Amino acid sequence: MNTVFKSVWSLVVWGASLGLLAGAGLALARLDHHAPDLVVLFAKPMLTCAVAWFVLTVLMRRPGPALVTLAACAGLVASLAPYAPSRSGGGEADLRLYVANTWARNEDTDRLAASIAAAEPDVVVLVELGDAAAAALDGVLADYPHRVVTRRVDRPSGAARSVVASRWPISSIQEDVMDGLPVVAAEVETPAGPVRVFGLHLTRPWPFQPTTGQIWQIDRLTERLGAHPTRTVVAGDFNAPPPGRALRHALGTTGLELASDAHGTWPALAPGPLRLAIDHVLASPDIRPLHSEQGAPTGSDHRPVIVDLDLP
Numbered sequence: 001m002n003t004v005f006k007s008v009w010s011l012v013v014w015g016a017s018l019g020l021l022a023g024a025g026l027a028l029a030r031l032d033h034h035a036p037d038l039v040v041l042f043a044k045p046m047l048t049c050a051v052a053w054f055v056l057t058v059l060m061r062r063p064g065p066a067l068v069t070l071a072a073c074a075g076l077v078a079s080l081a082p083y084a085p086s087r088s089g090g091g092e093a094d095l096r097l098y099v100a101n102t103w104a105r106n107e108d109t110d111r112l113a114a115s116i117a118a119a120e121p122d123v124v125v126l127v128e129l130g131d132a133a134a135a136a137l138d139g140v141l142a143d144y145p146h147r148v149v150t151r152r153v154d155r156p157s158g159a160a161r162s163v164v165a166s167r168w169p170i171s172s173i174q175e176d177v178m179d180g181l182p183v184v185a186a187e188v189e190t191p192a193g194p195v196r197v198f199g200l201h202l203t204r205p206w207p208f209q210p211t212t213g214q215i216w217q218i219d220r221l222t223e224r225l226g227a228h229p230t231r232t233v234v235a236g237d238f239n240a241p242p243p244g245r246a247l248r249h250a251l252g253t254t255g256l257e258l259a260s261d262a263h264g265t266w267p268a269l270a271p272g273p274l275r276l277a278i279d280h281v282l283a284s285p286d287i288r289p290l291h292s293e294q295g296a297p298t299g300s301d302h303r304p305v306i307v308d309l310d311l312p
Contacts (some may be wrong), residue, residue, distance in 0.1 A: 013057065017065035017072070020050045024075030027243055034205060034212065037245045040079075041205065041276065044241060044264055047076040048273035083242035083258050085289045093290050093308035094192040096121045099235040099281060100295065100304035101201065101266075104130035104160040108299030113140045115296040119306050123188055125235045126163040127201040128300075134161055146170045148186040162199045162236075164188075170197075183221065192311040193231065195287075198224075200236040202246060214239065214246035222253045229255055231311070232284040237302065241277045256282035259289035265303045281307045 026036045027043045050073045057066035098121035102112055109132055116124060124144055126133075133140060134152070141147065144165035152159050162184040164170065173185040173196060184199045200221065202214045225232060234256060240246035242262050251258065259282060264275025272294075279302055283289065288310040295304030 013060070013062055013065045014068075016053060017057065017068040020046065020053060020072035021068050021075070024050070024072040024079065027079035028075050030243060030245070030248060032245060034245075038205065040244050041241055043076055043079055043243060044262060044277050045274045047073065047080065050076060079243045080262060083247075083262055085258050085261065085292065091288075091290060091310055094311040095123060095188075095190055095195065095233075095309040097123050097125065097197075097233065097235060097281060097307045097309060098295060098304060099125040099127075099199070099279065099307075100298055101128045101237040101279060101300060101302035102126050102130065102133055102298055103300035103302065104128050104155070106130055106299045107132040109133050109136040109140055111297065111299040113142075115298045115304060116140065117143070119295050119304070121306065122167050122190070123197060124163070124165040125184075125197065125199040126165075127199055127236045128160045129163055131159055137163070141165045143167065146188075148172045148184055150184045160201075162201065164197050164199050166197075183224075185224070190311065195311065196229070196232045198232070198234040198236075200234065200238075202237065202239045204239050205244075205246070215249050218246065218250045218253065221250075225254055225256075227255070229284045230286050232256065233259070233287065233309070234282040235280070235305075235307075237279050239278050247280065250282065254282065256284055259283040259287070259292070259309065260305050260307050261292040263292070263294050263303070263305055265294070265305060267301050268297055268303045269301075275303070279303075279305050281305060283309060286312045 023039055023046050027040050054069040098119045146169050147165040150162045164184050164186040166188045169189045170186040186197050188195050188197055202217050260280050262277040264272050264277050265279040266276050290310050291308040293306050295306050
């Protein structure tokens, strides 16, 4: 019996190590197919698990699985590294942006208002804004009188809207654009000049539809952005992590660059290293990201993202 247990345990140890290595291989391969992309969705928490498993295999004195797991760690780090925004020096931000998926069924409007107030942003982008938050919008966004709000969209998971709100005057570029999901767009008149701000919420890759749905939505966004967009920010819930197919496609076709770090934002109740990085801020190359951090919880199943930007 002892021999059988050792054999089974050895298979488990090797299986876990090889499974992590296979996941790292898929993340590096960047295959344009939705099935492996679902594995890549978990690249960031997979890295956390790989590091923990490497420590355990070392403590168990299993050099073979430990080396395989170490290779998996290296592969996952390499797959995520290209998505770290490049930042040169400091400087004072011209624009502080707060973006959050507020969750359609979130009724904790006081917590949402407190999170926004604590961040002290200049511009706020909210997606999946439910009925409770919409009814209390004047209180939640008391310091942001300039707003563009999309119409209410009824969904099985709850009615929702998208909002761009600002301390400074704004004008609407596009309202109620339905590319599978609503998109809100506004031009913000900052002290450093006008900036286009788009708020979007891509569909989930599973189980609702494969990542081809996300690709279609991104292609529609690319058409609206135009060739070589300037002074443009796109923020929201992409339902896609680095190095997932949808985010790669967005960066490759829109001409935008990742301005936020790969913060784990969902699910909000999970420990930070195990959350998926699916909420992002993208900016045109003429906008320089200075700093990125997570905001205080809002009562949503997502954590907000805050980005400081230097405008040309």
